[in-house]
Amino acid sequence: MTFRRINNFLITAIVAVNVYVIALPLYTIANFWWQNHAQHQPQKLAQLVKTLPEHPDLAQGERLIIPSIALNQPVVEGKSIYTVNKGVWHYPMGASPGQTGNTVFIGHRFTYNGPSVFAHLDLVKRGDNIALIWNGQRFSYTVSDIKIVEPWDTSIVKPTTDKRITVYTCTPMWTSKFRLAVIAEQDQR
């Protein structure tokens, strides 16, 4: 009787562990499909961005919004490199939005150790809009360049003389082989 109970527990544990390992990557893909095709998030976010930062749900806190890939994420700050495991990390050695220079945001493409915030960053195209909510202000950017660089190439985080943001993650999906950098210039007001 005791063995039977323990065996039932073991079966549950085995199923739970395996479902977690398999379902997390599938969830990333399924959630994106749901956001795009059922929720029409890109269109909704494009409309929402026009009302920022007054929109009551988004007026507080720093956020990065890329309507074309249904991305609407809070930005996390921290000096430790492990802050990247919490979401979209504002690289502390870079500039801040509104300042002249390179404002860098870093996030995982896919990870079991935290949110995979930039899973679909590869779908961003030149000319797409990126919005930032920062200290109650809205900053608008247009994607001007998309680069794939070696993982040790730090040129993408170097300071610049213009007002730009660089959003980067790993590529291809499921690997750390290269870095995919989306560079966007601040729009003229």
Next chain:
Amino acid sequence: MSEKKKFWILLALLLISIAWLLVARRYGSDNLLTQFQ
């Protein structure tokens, strides 16, 4: 099959599953931090 025998088989399967989970966490996740290390 006796429950005792099933127990050992299931325990082995659980250990394999946990090992698979650890491998997935280590090698299935991207490692963005190489730039800073």
